[in-house]
Amino acid sequence: MPELPEVESARTVIERAALDRTIIDVDDSDSYECRPHPPGAIRAALVGRRLTVAHRRGKSMWCDTSALAPSGEPGPALGIHLGMSGKIVIANPDGEEIDGGDYWERGRPRGDYRYSRFALSFDDGGALMLVDPRRLGRVRLDPPVEALGPDALTITPGGFRAVMARGTIPVKARLLDQDKIAGVGNLLADQALWLAKVSPSRPVGELSPAEINRLHRALRRTLGAAVAGGGVHTLSIIPFRKAGARCPRDDAEMRRGTVGGRTTWWCAREQA
DNA sequence: TATAGTGTTATCGG
């Protein structure tokens, strides 16, 4: 399920395979996925335009759209969030199907579009779909991406220190706050905290400068490992997030709890 | 069969 690395991969798929194709139809009939737009609103805004650039910040993607005529104004940005179960699928007129989630989740039978919640049809006969069984993703025009914090992949040490500077909130909850730092999900957070040997429930304001530095370096390493390995499911702590598991570094018990509203696993000794 | 879950948003209560 998508965190920053998976979303970046989806963005790349759009960039490679969906830009500069003229949109002739839009299925925006799922009013929950497309909230707050009523059915037809996204369609009316996009038909006749092309996606021109694919952006990402944290787990949010958005595409710039072209003007309807050479002298016209560009269209609104098309924002796509994958939620917990979404992926981009592109079907091409020659029968080729590009599944932007193939590398991180079990395959979906070719041509199974049961869970397509939003789709763009192109004038060449192809289509881009948001396939999202749980319907936790969303599609909207001009998404408020400026509310997001700096991207977790490019945040500077100074920026990271500022994010972790104040408050009594548990450090993991702060890592998951997309308005403070964008892109860290539950698994990336558990892995980075484990690598840095920092307890997920420590109040951020009590972290030492050394701990904050360690955590930032751990986060960078974690993001690099997830991108290189092919998704957050390849992170090294994942097999140990289960009952009875022991920490692969010191063999202490792995503990389970809820931090920031999410299931959290940590080493009872090193992350005390 | 029952339960948990890799995400976000809104809302309520302290």
Add this chain to the structure above:
DNA sequence: ACCGATAACACTAT
């Protein structure tokens, strides 16, 4: 203002 808890979304995996 800050923070925790809950619900909503609807399906898969164990």
